Amino acid sequence: MEKKKYLNNQRKLTLKSTYRGLFNEIVLNFRNAVLDDCEFDAQCLLEFCTGKSRTFLILHSSDIVDEKTAIYLKELCKRRINGEPLQYILGEWEFMGLSFYVGKGVLIPRQETELLVETATERIKGMKSPVIFDLCAGTGCIGLTIANLFSDSTVYLLEKSDDAFLYLSRNKDKLDIKNAFLVKADIYEGFDSFSLPEPNIILSNPPYISAGEIPGLQKELKYEPYMALCGGEDGLDFYRCLIQKWIPHIKKGGFAAFECGENQAEYICNFASNIVQYCEIKKDLNRMNRVVCFHFQS
Numbered sequence: 001m002e003k004k005k006y007l008n009n010q011r012k013l014t015l016k017s018t019y020r021g022l023f024n025e026i027v028l029n030f031r032n033a034v035l036d037d038c039e040f041d042a043q044c045l046l047e048f049c050t051g052k053s054r055t056f057l058i059l060h061s062s063d064i065v066d067e068k069t070a071i072y073l074k075e076l077c078k079r080r081i082n083g084e085p086l087q088y089i090l091g092e093w094e095f096m097g098l099s100f101y102v103g104k105g106v107l108i109p110r111q112e113t114e115l116l117v118e119t120a121t122e123r124i125k126g127m128k129s130p131v132i133f134d135l136c137a138g139t140g141c142i143g144l145t146i147a148n149l150f151s152d153s154t155v156y157l158l159e160k161s162d163d164a165f166l167y168l169s170r171n172k173d174k175l176d177i178k179n180a181f182l183v184k185a186d187i188y189e190g191f192d193s194f195s196l197p198e199p200n201i202i203l204s205n206p207p208y209i210s211a212g213e214i215p216g217l218q219k220e221l222k223y224e225p226y227m228a229l230c231g232g233e234d235g236l237d238f239y240r241c242l243i244q245k246w247i248p249h250i251k252k253g254g255f256a257a258f259e260c261g262e263n264q265a266e267y268i269c270n271f272a273s274n275i276v277q278y279c280e281i282k283k284d285l286n287r288m289n290r291v292v293c294f295h296f297q298s
């Protein structure tokens with residue numbers, strides 16, 4: 001349905017509604033707008049605007065919502081209907097039990113990225129005071145989570161975008177992580193351009209969508225920065241850079257793990273075959289190749 005026509009058809013949120021009534025109206029509007037996860041989004045926005053817990057809202061479902069809150073909620077619902085991601089509207093999103101600031105200019109942490117962190121965690125467990133790089137750090141969901149889990153590690157997070165770097169700094173401060181160091185940097189300059197210690201581990205979730213695929217992405221994804229999504233013509237530019245300019249500097253016994261897109265893992269392993277002794281591919285819950293790991297002998 002055309003956006004304008006849909007907006008005209010949209011039911012207006014009545015100002016004197018109960019919590020239950022308001023919830024039902026939002027869900028209906030979201031369904032009309034053909035959003036995914038209508039109930040979930042409506043619940044999150046209701047909790048966010050009222051500042052009440054889910055349990056409170058259930059127990060007080062017939063209470064009247066004050067007018068100011070109802071107007072605010074209506075504004076936020078409009079933004080969601082226009083395609084703005086729920087996470088940007090809420091301003092914070094959870095990743096592996098930690099809450100990260102998110103908003104325009106930074107990629108929203110994805111659930112599939114937890115596989116990269118879990119893979120890294122298994123390897124880090126046996127290491128003493130490792131030096132870890134998170135390249136293309138965005139919100140810092142990978143590197144800050146790891147730094148928080150392993151207080152004897154030293155984690156360097158590199159990010160080029162001004163906007164993303166701002167979120168990265170805010171997240172480090174909010175989570176109060178002392179063993180993480182932020183570097184505003186273009187990873188294409190390579191390890192040799194920086195005065196960083198040689199790493200034991202390199203982790204990265206770089207941009208990996210091919211330029212040709214970007215125009216066809218769903219509306220919500222187009223709200224996220226192009227720079228966080230586009231990995232060049234074939235989507236693989238960043239992996240070539242990581243393999244040529246970064247992983248040769250990993251210390252003996254170390255490893256690297258990169259998140260990748262569907263059908264990219266084998267290319268990445270082959271591309272690294274001259275440099276790396278052992279490559280492993282991990283599948284996500286949908287049985288897609290999602291993480292490529294490189295192991296270096298001691």
Ligand SMILES: C[S@@+](CC[C@H](N)C(=O)[O-])C[C@H]1O[C@@H](n2cnc3c(N)ncnc32)[C@H](O)[C@@H]1O
Pocket residue numbers: 106107108109110113135136137138139140141142158159160161164185186187188204205206207208227228229
């Ligand atoms: C796919 S996002 C991943 C963000 C975060 N690691 C995560 O998993 O949510 C890629 C990130 O790389 C950053 N980036 C793009 N080009 C870069 C470059 N040349 N050097 C450093 N960072 C870059 C983008 O700004 C974006 O934050």
